[in-house]
Amino acid sequence: MQNHSNKAPKIIPSKVYIKRLQDWSLDQKISEAVLSAWQYLEPIVDFKDKNSFTAVKLTFGEEGASGYIKPAWLTDILNSLRGARENLFIAETNTLYRGKRSNAIGHLHAANSHGYSFDKVGIPIIIADGLRGRDYQNIPIRGDHFENVKIARGICESDDMICISHVTGHMQSGFAGALKNLGIGCASRQGKLLQHSGTLPEITVEKCIGCSECMSICPANAIGIKKKKAILVKEKCFGCGECTVACRIGAIDIKYDENVVKFQEKMVEYALGVKKALNSRIVYLNFLEHVTKNCDCMSKDETPIAPDIGILCGADPVAVDKASMDIVGIEKFKEIFPEIDPLAQIRHAEKIKLGTSQYELVEL
Numbered sequence: 001m002q003n004h005s006n007k008a009p010k011i012i013p014s015k016v017y018i019k020r021l022q023d024w025s026l027d028q029k030i031s032e033a034v035l036s037a038w039q040y041l042e043p044i045v046d047f048k049d050k051n052s053f054t055a056v057k058l059t060f061g062e063e064g065a066s067g068y069i070k071p072a073w074l075t076d077i078l079n080s081l082r083g084a085r086e087n088l089f090i091a092e093t094n095t096l097y098r099g100k101r102s103n104a105i106g107h108l109h110a111a112n113s114h115g116y117s118f119d120k121v122g123i124p125i126i127i128a129d130g131l132r133g134r135d136y137q138n139i140p141i142r143g144d145h146f147e148n149v150k151i152a153r154g155i156c157e158s159d160d161m162i163c164i165s166h167v168t169g170h171m172q173s174g175f176a177g178a179l180k181n182l183g184i185g186c187a188s189r190q191g192k193l194l195q196h197s198g199t200l201p202e203i204t205v206e207k208c209i210g211c212s213e214c215m216s217i218c219p220a221n222a223i224g225i226k227k228k229k230a231i232l233v234k235e236k237c238f239g240c241g242e243c244t245v246a247c248r249i250g251a252i253d254i255k256y257d258e259n260v261v262k263f264q265e266k267m268v269e270y271a272l273g274v275k276k277a278l279n280s281r282i283v284y285l286n287f288l289e290h291v292t293k294n295c296d297c298m299s300k301d302e303t304p305i306a307p308d309i310g311i312l313c314g315a316d317p318v319a320v321d322k323a324s325m326d327i328v329g330i331e332k333f334k335e336i337f338p339e340i341d342p343l344a345q346i347r348h349a350e351k352i353k354l355g356t357s358q359y360e361l362v363e364l
């Protein structure tokens with residue numbers, strides 16, 4: 001006899017582990033806490049093949065920023081990984097905006113300035129989308145916005161990944177964690193461009209003082225100065241939002257409309273492409289420390305919006321990010337960006353079956 005029940009299938013919550021850590025002044029204690037978290041994740045990824053290529057995906061942060069993940073915090077986990085993997089490396093991709101990290105050479109210099117040198121971390125750094133960010137592979141996903149996504153080739157050719165993310169706010173997604181580290185952080189420059197296109201800033205001419213800081217940072221050369229006022233050439237702009245942060249007096253704002261939701265949806269579709277490229281062989285560690293309004297791409301020292309909490313980890317990026325939002329406080333992110341609903345990325349990630357927002361929090 002057939003079962004004609006219309007009940008939805010039961011969702012099994014994903015386990016998210018938390019290692020609480022309020023004192024971040026001692027590097028060795030932090031390193032031990034990271035290793036403790038990793039030991040719960042290690043069985044999820046099969047490390048039997050020592051010849052496999054394992055990417056440790058993280059962001060080095062711009063020079064002048066203070067909120068990046070410090071290399072000394074990763075000493076113990078990298079030592080443990082080196083014992084299991086001969087082809088272990090740190091992976092990152094070039095930025096879309098203009099700056100040192102927009103090409104592989106400058107990117108390596110920026111990494112070195114923050115302590116990510118071979119003699120200190122003991123493993124090489126690979127800029128996974130090549131010298132100028134053009135080296136990628138098309139990964140089919142059949143999403144709502146993309147049929148294929150352009151993921152950095154060095155990411156696609158990896159066998160597994162440890163995705164280490166510093167949780168912050170974000171000017172276009174409201175929240176930045178594992179999903180942003182995958183979706184934006186693993187995309188080629190063209191992939192980043194495709195995600196950002198459609199969300200454009202607006203200049204309030206009456207406020208503008210003509211300092212040209214926005215013009216100097218614009219990667220698309222879409223801003224000029226006319227009659228001592230900034231002007232935006234919308235045909236050139238691809239909506240990266242860097243000018244909104246560069247403007248010290250608040251003369252430039254992003255028009256928050258449905259395009260901000262679309263940006264989040266595009267970002268998580270790219271995250272799905274990374275997951276598919278690596279056959280789900282990815283685990284995630286979110287650092288809830290020095291949580292600031294803007295992400296680590298900003299070259300400045302910002303005041304945290306919440307107390308330091310610790311490290312969250314798991315095998316589901318959606319669950320890990322949702323738990324991070326909840327523990328920091330979703331209202332914190334909505335306060336700094338009132339026009340953005342950061343849960344849009346969670347909803348779309350569930351829709352495309354990237355993961356689940358339902359989680360069971362396990363204290364370590």
